[in-house]
Amino acid sequence: xxxxSYFKELVGKEVTVELKNDLAIRGILxxxxxxxxxxxxxxxxxxxxxxxxxxSVRNCFIRGSVVRYVQLPPDGxxxxxxxxxxxxxxRGP
Amino acid sequence: xxxSGPEDVLLSTSLASYLDKKLLVLLRDGRxxxxxxxxxxxFANVVLEGACDRVIVGDLYCDIPLxxxxxxxxxxxxxxxxxxxxxxxxxxxxxxxAAEIKRAxxxxxxxxxxxxxxxxxxxxxxxx
Numbered sequence: 453x454x455x456x457s458y459f460k461e462l463v464g465k466e467v468t469v470e471l472k473n474d475l476a477i478r479g480i481l482x483x484x485x486x487x488x489x490x491x492x493x494x495x496x497x498x499x500x501x502x503x504x505x506x507x508s509v510r511n512c513f514i515r516g517s518v519v520r521y522v523q524l525p526p527d528g529x530x531x532x533x534x535x536x537x538x539x540x541x542x543r544g545p
Numbered sequence: 546x547x548x549s550g551p552e553d554v555l556l557s558t559s560l561a562s563y564l565d566k567k568l569l570v571l572l573r574d575g576r577x578x579x580x581x582x583x584x585x586x587x588f589a590n591v592v593l594e595g596a597c598d599r600v601i602v603g604d605l606y607c608d609i610p611l612x613x614x615x616x617x618x619x620x621x622x623x624x625x626x627x628x629x630x631x632x633x634x635x636x637x638x639x640x641x642x643a644a645e646i647k648r649a650x651x652x653x654x655x656x657x658x659x660x661x662x663x664x665x666x667x668x669x670x671x672x673x
Contacts, residue, residue: 473573473622485558489589505577505599508633509569509625513560515589518573518622 454541458534459484459522468498468523469514475503477512488516560585560624568593569625570616577601579627580614589618600646602653604638607646 459481468478469490476499479492491513497506563582570578570591577600580593596614600607627633641649 471622473571473575475571475623477623483558489558491558504635504638505569505601505633506625507635508628508631510628510631512623512625513558513563513589514623515618515621517619 453486454537455488456484456486457537458529459488459490462524462528465525465528467492467525467528468521469519470521470523471514471518472520473518477514479512482511485516488519490514490516490519490522560589560591563624563626567627567629569623569627571622571625572616572620573622574620578611578614578616579608580611582624586618589621589624591616591618591621591624600650601638602646602649605641605646605649606634606638607641607643609643 463481463483465481466478467481468476469492470476475497477492477495477497479495482491482493484490491511493511495506495509495512497503497509500506560582564585566582567579568582570580570593572578576598578593578596578598580596582591583594584592593614593616596611597608598611600609
């Protein structure tokens with residue numbers, strides 16, 4: 453649940469999602485769910501010429517299982533809060 | 546994609562907002578299906594009405610009609626909402642027949658195979 457909560461904090465920020473099929477998409481994080489499925493708005497495909505079929509796609513839903521990376525803005529996170537949350541999670545129930 | 550309670554409705558990755566819309570579905574095997582979303586579930590299993598497979602080879606493309614499709618969620622990469630006010634494809638692309646696109650696909654596959662076999666023959670040289 454840690455990463456779900458973490459991504460919830462990032463809703464509204466611009467992120468770049470790199471998929472396992474090498475497609476990379478930049479957009480505003482609209483929502484995320486427990487499977488880390490991602491909905492992006494106002495997307496811009498990195499290397500658009502390689503993916504002409506994506507031209508008219510404005511918003512998209514990305515299945516969590518196909519995500520390789522989520523690239524975040526450098527000021528997108530408070531590292532200390534993340535550290536604390538990770539330690540708490542690692543301590544177990 | 547959980548069924549959201551009232552407190553979650555502002556933050557929901559539900560596909561409900563895509564219902565009855567024309568969508569682009571990217572599959573793991575590289576296929577691009579277009580169609581109208583009629584149903585979905587928590588696994589991202591999806592029902593597309595009037596589905597067609599948009600095959601793109603270089604600047605050529607062809608939409609192969611498929612009809613009513615049920616897609617198993619594990620194969621779904623991305624579901625994109627098509628903006629009807631924008632062109633779906635760049636203007637320089639040419640629509641061709643199914644036979645023509647199959648020919649183009651075979652030519653592309655042969656070219657890739659040839660490149661692959663040539664590379665294998667050069668590997669023994671250990672140039673890198």
